[in-house]
Amino acid sequence: MDMLPPSDVLVRYGGNLPRYTSYPTAAQFDASVGAAEADAWLRAVPAGTPVSLYLHVPFCDVLCLFCGCNSSVVRDADLRAAYARLLIDEVHRVAARLGAGRPVRHVQWGGGTPTTLPPESMRAVMETIHRLFAVEADAEIAIELDPRFLPDDYPPLLGALGFNRASLGVQDLDPAVQAASGRVQSLEQTEDCVRRVRAAGIRSVNVDLIYGLPYQTVDGAGDTALTVAEVLRPERLAVFGYAHVPWKQKRQALLPEAALPPPVERLAQRARIDEALRLSGYSAVGLDHYARPDDALCLAAETGHLRRNFQGYTVDPAPVLVGIGASAISNFPQGMTQNVPANAFYARAMETMPDSLPAVRGVCRTGDDRLRGEVIERLMCDLQVDPAAIGTRHGISASWYESAWPALRQAEMDGLVVLDGPVVRVTEKGRPFLRNIAAVFDAHHAPAGVKRHAGAL
Ligand code: SF4
Known part of the structure; x- marks a missing residue:
């Protein structure tokens, strides 16, 4: 607890902030950008340039x-199979615009719980991708799993389809926390899931932990991290602060709000998890990821090649990420687009506009967005950045961020950064405040008090 910042620092940095998985963030999306831009930007991807694919499945077996996330419980397997047919249709539309045989470097399935698709549907979507794209031999093919609901036939299927990374949630092992959070999952269930996934040949496992849940304690969070590290031995972990946004996600209003830990307790939980994971041999990567030192994520972080996208930290260097499915977001050099969020409207858009893409909102990047986006991404990935050098590369004066200096100097006085000439270096104490430091360079950031994002700490 001695390492924790004083209360005035917590007050100063406790506002609502985005996670900066993109810049501009999704808060800047509007309906002025949509299907026409998605169409033009896909067609403009230079021949031979690799792309990455993200496929969104908005179904879960139980809602935590x-x-x-954008997900719901749909019990009818026929409806889930029908959704998979829409994914196949959209894959065709994307491939037609990108041109035949486009190289693909990463395929990521997320949700929701992608394994809620019937196995034959999953197979059909993956076979379509392999038929229409040139999936590279060493491509990363990743999927999110729910250890409580992993059908017996799924791990062998995933192995046969070439999946090589699986990500699964543990959150916290304390039964009281699990009960209050609506996610009861024993360690044995998770162990069994990891064993089956590895037996199927999936060589890399990621585990998600969360701090800041109702009734969570510092000791409980630390014990969970230690147990997960020593029993499950995942290659990577992601450690997220629970984002309480009941004004956006109605189901969160069912959580016992009075039992949510305050910011100082959240930071202490985070610090204890960090300590446990480092003791277990993991290295910290960026804001909230951990990996074994020989993992590609650590190597990318050490060499300045780490990237950040909607899935978090990645080694994926592809300049174009195409999101497929309801609510999926695509990223292009020119801007970002998002598909229709609600399943029923996504289905209607796909069926009534067969020649179009189902994108309905987005944002165009300006030159200023590109500059600030690069600064923010390097900060989030490298924990240091030279904004002047990046400005020079973008053809503008090195003094472009003059207005950021007062906030940077304050962060230095608070021990969160060291200012070394133009270079901003985030200290270890500043790592939990990375979003606050990135926000200094965010020209779109809403004024204090506007509730669009979760609390930063
Ligand atoms: S945490 Fe996973 S399983 Fe739970 S509701 Fe969200 S996507 Fe579904």
């Missing part, structure tokens, strides 16, 4: 109360 803390989750902010």
